[in-house]
Amino acid sequence: MVRSTLRVAAVQMCSGDDVTRNLDDAQKWVRAAAAAGAELVALPENFAFLGSDRDKVGYGQGVEESALLAPLRALARALGIGILAGSIPETGPDAAHVYNTSVLLGKAGETLGAYRKIHLFDIELGNVSLRESAHVSPGASPCVADFEAWRVGLSVCYDLRFPELYRRESNDGARILTVPAAFTLHTGKDHWATLLRARAIENLCYVIAPGQFGPCGPGKVSWGKSMIVDPWGTVLATAPERVGFVMAELDLAEQDRVRRELPALSHRTQEGVL
Numbered sequence: 649m650v651r652s653t654l655r656v657a658a659v660q661m662c663s664g665d666d667v668t669r670n671l672d673d674a675q676k677w678v679r680a681a682a683a684a685g686a687e688l689v690a691l692p693e694n695f696a697f698l699g700s701d702r703d704k705v706g707y708g709q710g711v712e713e714s715a716l717l718a719p720l721r722a723l724a725r726a727l728g729i730g731i732l733a734g735s736i737p738e739t740g741p742d743a744a745h746v747y748n749t750s751v752l753l754g755k756a757g758e759t760l761g762a763y764r765k766i767h768l769f770d771i772e773l774g775n776v777s778l779r780e781s782a783h784v785s786p787g788a789s790p791c792v793a794d795f796e797a798w799r800v801g802l803s804v805c806y807d808l809r810f811p812e813l814y815r816r817e818s819n820d821g822a823r824i825l826t827v828p829a830a831f832t833l834h835t836g837k838d839h840w841a842t843l844l845r846a847r848a849i850e851n852l853c854y855v856i857a858p859g860q861f862g863p864c865g866p867g868k869v870s871w872g873k874s875m876i877v878d879p880w881g882t883v884l885a886t887a888p889e890r891v892g893f894v895m896a897e898l899d900l901a902e903q904d905r906v907r908r909e910l911p912a913l914s915h916r917t918q919e920g921v922l
Contacts, residue, residue, distance in 0.1 A: 651796075653898065654687055654688060654797075654898050655895060656687070658679065658872040658876055658885070659678065659803060659892065660872055662891050663695055663698035664698055665669065667707070671696055677893050679730075682729050684895060688732070690856045691828065693750075694735055694875070695828075698860065698868075699893035704746060705737065705740075705743075708739045709737075709738070709739055710745075711736075725756055729755060730753060730795050732753075732856070735752060736749055741785050744783060744784075747877075748804055752802060752826075758832070760793040761792070761800070761802055763787065763804070764767050766788065768784055790813055790816045792817050800826060801817030801820070801853070802817075805831060808831075808847065811847065814851050817851075817854075823854065824853060825848070831871045835871075840871055841875065843875065844857050845881040852913055859873065861873075862889075872889060874886070874894060875894075
């Protein structure tokens, strides 16, 4: 009989440009979450390297060859858990660019799904100018992968502002939406929780959103507040203002009940509009 519940954890980190330290921290928190009962552990965006985008290019490798994923593959096998590697730099289309790629690993350390971030963070916020596209190329396709009895939709950070991506993943059967992030302090304080709850409510999905926290990366301060949200939009867990992890139990039967009582997904028109 297939179990209808899944214990998940969202890890909150404060990564920098020291890859060895970041990988040690990531593995420490994955082990701690697994020891607490987590069956799927999600790491934030840029968990292994959060330095300049220019320097990130030097760490770009193919998903199967990535040295940043190798220790997580071994850890997934050793612990018998799934791991969402929030995002890594993947070899891009040219020497000056990488993809910002989220990878879902199965219990044997295998790649279940890989998603290249589609929406890149090119903004002007006050005196801060950020252009992710200078060294990161956009992906082109959504990704929904199977983990145990669950369909898992992948996304990365700024994607959160584009609901059409999550609707496509919901259309493809997603039960869980993952949003690994390094959301800025400036936008996160006003938008992070609201957008996560909206994506959960409109798709009647669970949302797992592990984030970076504090001063991480050159001139960047991340909001943190890693969250797990249920299909009703109720926040099941929120990380405090420190590194660590939060956990929650997801329940397919409860999700089915909510979807029966609020059958909004079945009321969509073919075009998605009236």
